[in-house]
Amino acid sequence: DPLFMGCSFGGNVALQLALRYPERFGGILSLEGADYSPGFYLDWWQHPHANAAQVSASGVWDLMAPQSPNAQRCATWFYYSQGSEAFRGDLYFYSVDHDLRGRLEDIDTGKCPLVMMTGEYDYLTTPEDSERTANAIPGAQFIEMEKIGHFPMSENYPAFKKYLVQALDALNRSPLKTASG
Numbered sequence: 795d796p797l798f799m800g801c802s803f804g805g806n807v808a809l810q811l812a813l814r815y816p817e818r819f820g821g822i823l824s825l826e827g828a829d830y831s832p833g834f835y836l837d838w839w840q841h842p843h844a845n846a847a848q849v850s851a852s853g854v855w856d857l858m859a860p861q862s863p864n865a866q867r868c869a870t871w872f873y874y875s876q877g878s879e880a881f882r883g884d885l886y887f888y889s890v891d892h893d894l895r896g897r898l899e900d901i902d903t904g905k906c907p908l909v910m911m912t913g914e915y916d917y918l919t920t921p922e923d924s925e926r927t928a929n930a931i932p933g934a935q936f937i938e939m940e941k942i943g944h945f946p947m948s949e950n951y952p953a954f955k956k957y958l959v960q961a962l963d964a965l966n967r968s969p970l971k972t973a974s975g
Contacts, residue, residue, distance in 0.1 A: 795819065795820025795821075796818075796819060796820060797819065797820055797821045797822070797823065797962075797965065798811055798819050798821075798822045798823070799822075799823035799825065800823075800824065800825065800827070801825035801826050801827075801944075801945065801946065801947065802825070802826045802827070802884075802888065802918075802919070802944060802945070803884040803885075803887060803888045804825070804827075805824040805825045805826045805827025805828075805910075805919070806824075806827045806828070806831065806887070806888055806892040807887075808822045808823065808824035808825075808827055808908075809822075809824050809827050809828075809829070809892075809894055809901070809908075809927070810892070810894070812824075812901045812903075812906055812908050812931075813894065813897060813900060813901050816901070816902050816905035816906035817905055817906070819906050820906070820907075820965075821906060821907045821908070821909070821965035821968070822906055822907070822908045822909075823908075823909050823910075823911065823958075823961050823965075824908065824909070824910045824911070824924075825910075825911045825912070825946060825947075826911075826912050826913065826916055826918070826919045826924070826944050826946075827910060827912075827919060827924060827927070828919045828923035828924050828926070828927045829893070829894040829895050829897075829898055829923075829926075829927045829930070830892070830893050830894065830895050831888055831889055831892065831918070831919055831923070832889055832890075853874075854870060854871060854874045854944070854945065855867070855871055857915070857916060857917065857918055857943050857944035857945065858870060858915065858943040858944065858945055858949040859913060859914070859915040859941050859942050859943040859949065859950065860915075861941040861950070861953075862941075862942070862943065862949040862950035862953070863950060866948060866949050866950055866951070867949055869948065870945050870948045870949050873948065894927075898927060898930040898931045899930065899931070899932065901931045901934070903931060903932060903933030903934055903968070904933065904969070907933070907964075907965050907968035908928075908931060908933070908934045908935070909934070909935045909936075909937065909961040909964050909965060910924045910925075910927060910928040910934060910935070910936045910937070911924070911936070911937045911938075911939055911946070911957055911961055912924035912925075912936075912938060912939065913938075913939045913941075913942030913943045913944060913946055914938060914939065914940050914941065914942065915941075915942065915943035915944070916942075916943055916944040918944055919944070921938045924936060925938070933968075933969075935961075935964050937957055937960060937961060937964075939953070939954065939957045941953055942954060942957075
């Protein structure tokens with residue numbers, strides 16, 4: 795029973811997996827995910843004067859918490875500067891294709907426990923977006939991560955680790971896990 799953890803685009807994929815394939819997972823962690831995240835895919839991305847690599851990297855910089863170590867913030871910036879065209883596709887799914895409004899009650903946390911986590915500095919998928927989503931899924935749990943932004947595992951892993959352990963403990967304590975061992 796593998797666990798699935800995804801962040802941002804992957805956090806929304808996590809919600810899709812919880813809806814479509816709950817029997818395949820022992821638990822799901824959705825980081826920086828929500829039922830619907832409109833507005834981050836922009837048509838100007840394809841304009842010949844737009845440097846997608848620069849736009850990608852610059853856009854992620856201010857999604858990170860100012861408390862995150864500068865070396866990790868710079869590394870995260872660098873990662874995103876390298877994948878501009880792939881990132882464009884991620885954003886299309888994130889802002890256009892992914893829409894679970896009206897379907898959240900179909901996610902069965904009795905088959906697959908779900909924990910959602912979002913950093914307090916994330917303005918793309920705000921803690922309120924993720925908490926609203928978790929509250930609409932019977933049995934889902936939400937954890938707000940203090941002093942973390944949209945990229946918790948790369949921008950500040952030591953701060954993220956305590957929340958990850960908390961989420962894993964929550965999955966282990968779920969009624970499904972305690973009933974099946």
